[in-house]
Amino acid sequence: MSSKGNIVTKKVFVSGCFDLLHSGHVAFFEEASKYGDLYVSIGSDRNVFMLKNRPTINSQAERLYMIKSLTYVKDVFVARGSGVLDFVSELKEIRPDYFIVNEDGHSPEKKDLCDGLGINYIVLKREPHQGLTARSTTALRDFSTIPFGLDLAGNLFDQPGISNLHPGSVLTVSIHPSPELGQEKSELSNTRACAQEIWGARLPFDRPEKLARMLFAYSNFPGQGYHSIASESIGIVYSGLVKADYARGFWPEKITSVQDDRILKFVEDVIHLAPLGSQQDDPRKLNDSLINIEALRELARAIEAGWQALFARDIEMFGSSLQRVARAQALTLNDGLDAAAREVLAQQPGKIHGWMPVSIGSNFYLALVAEMPIENTFRINVRRLND
Numbered sequence: 001m002s003s004k005g006n007i008v009t010k011k012v013f014v015s016g017c018f019d020l021l022h023s024g025h026v027a028f029f030e031e032a033s034k035y036g037d038l039y040v041s042i043g044s045d046r047n048v049f050m051l052k053n054r055p056t057i058n059s060q061a062e063r064l065y066m067i068k069s070l071t072y073v074k075d076v077f078v079a080r081g082s083g084v085l086d087f088v089s090e091l092k093e094i095r096p097d098y099f100i101v102n103e104d105g106h107s108p109e110k111k112d113l114c115d116g117l118g119i120n121y122i123v124l125k126r127e128p129h130q131g132l133t134a135r136s137t138t139a140l141r142d143f144s145t146i147p148f149g150l151d152l153a154g155n156l157f158d159q160p161g162i163s164n165l166h167p168g169s170v171l172t173v174s175i176h177p178s179p180e181l182g183q184e185k186s187e188l189s190n191t192r193a194c195a196q197e198i199w200g201a202r203l204p205f206d207r208p209e210k211l212a213r214m215l216f217a218y219s220n221f222p223g224q225g226y227h228s229i230a231s232e233s234i235g236i237v238y239s240g241l242v243k244a245d246y247a248r249g250f251w252p253e254k255i256t257s258v259q260d261d262r263i264l265k266f267v268e269d270v271i272h273l274a275p276l277g278s279q280q281d282d283p284r285k286l287n288d289s290l291i292n293i294e295a296l297r298e299l300a301r302a303i304e305a306g307w308q309a310l311f312a313r314d315i316e317m318f319g320s321s322l323q324r325v326a327r328a329q330a331l332t333l334n335d336g337l338d339a340a341a342r343e344v345l346a347q348q349p350g351k352i353h354g355w356m357p358v359s360i361g362s363n364f365y366l367a368l369v370a371e372m373p374i375e376n377t378f379r380i381n382v383r384r385l386n387d
Contacts, residue, residue, distance in 0.1 A: 010035060012037060015101075019057050020069060051083075075258070091113070096119060163248055167245070167246060170303075174383040180378040192361055208238045215237060215250075267380070307325065
């Protein structure tokens with residue numbers, strides 16, 4: 001026990017990694033501190049790496065600083081030991097009245113240790129602070145902030161079977177993950193999943209073209225059945241709006257990145273995505289003999305018109321150019337608009353300036369160009385340079 005003046009206060013002991021400090025940790029400290037003066041033992045960087053086979057996000061010095069600043073905490077220290085029970089020496093030195101864990105942190109070994117030392121062992125339920133969402137380090141770590149690449153127009157030209165016949169551009173937009181997009185990891189479109197394998201939950205800081213080439217190479221490792229295309233890697237890695245110009249080969253001859261917030265805001269305001277479902281077939285397998293060359297030329301011209309419309313922030317010009325892209329692409333592949341897209345269009349008479357089937361990962365959407373909100377659609381959140 002400790003004393004405050006003439007008042008004897010009981011001692012409370014908790015232990016853990018407490019990496020990625022969040023409201024769930026604070027709520028736990030708050031509840032534990034109701035039993036007495038709170039002493040917090042944190043695992044060393046070395047011990048956490050040994051136990052979890054990964055480094056901490058926040059170093060032990062950072063974790064010490066943040067936890068010590070909390071009013072609920074009497075003192076905090078780095079455990080000197082190793083293993084799951086790295087805090088044994090400190091526990092014996094402090095001799096607390098209570099050792100408190102939450103449900104996830106409970107173990108028979110901890111209870112046996114406390115029983116042997118005559119310490120009351122208490123297991124608390126994991127309860128968020130009133131009005132806040134439940135948080136856990138695992139959930140925060142598992143949520144990927146890796147962006148999605150939206151193929152806005154021209155995602156045929158990034159295939160040599162097309163660009164060898166006629167040069168053209170691909171317009172992509174890097175967008176933040178959202179509940180509407182989910183966190184899918186499709187076998188058909190595995191580029192984002194590859195990015196997560198390489199870099200974890202966040203893109204590293206480096207030159208975009210270097211990262212995009214790394215991702216493209218990794219996702220096209222020899223022996224894979226499916227080969228991703230360059231625009232998928234570019235759309236994920238490059239922020240903002242990108243125009244990639246292809247003449248021949250798998251990689252563009254030129255990449256133009258647009259970070260003008262007025263243009264990016266225009267994209268966010270006028271594009272409304274209506275879900276069409278998942279890919280059933282690999283769309284990259286093309287039959288060159290069926291390609292309409294004249295339509296391919298029109299496709300290249302329509303994409304360039306859409307690019308100019310974005311700079312002008314002209315919604316009518318942009319909508320009509322996307323309409324041209326959609327028609328030219330359908331003619332290029334001798335393919336029509338499927339029933340799901342026709343149904344979406346039938347529900348929006350007179351509201352839209354144009355439309356274009358697009359893909360994000362393994363999912364298809366109909367991009368509708370409109371000024372006002374459209375029912376059963378959602379807008380995108382474009383990733384900026386410093387996001």
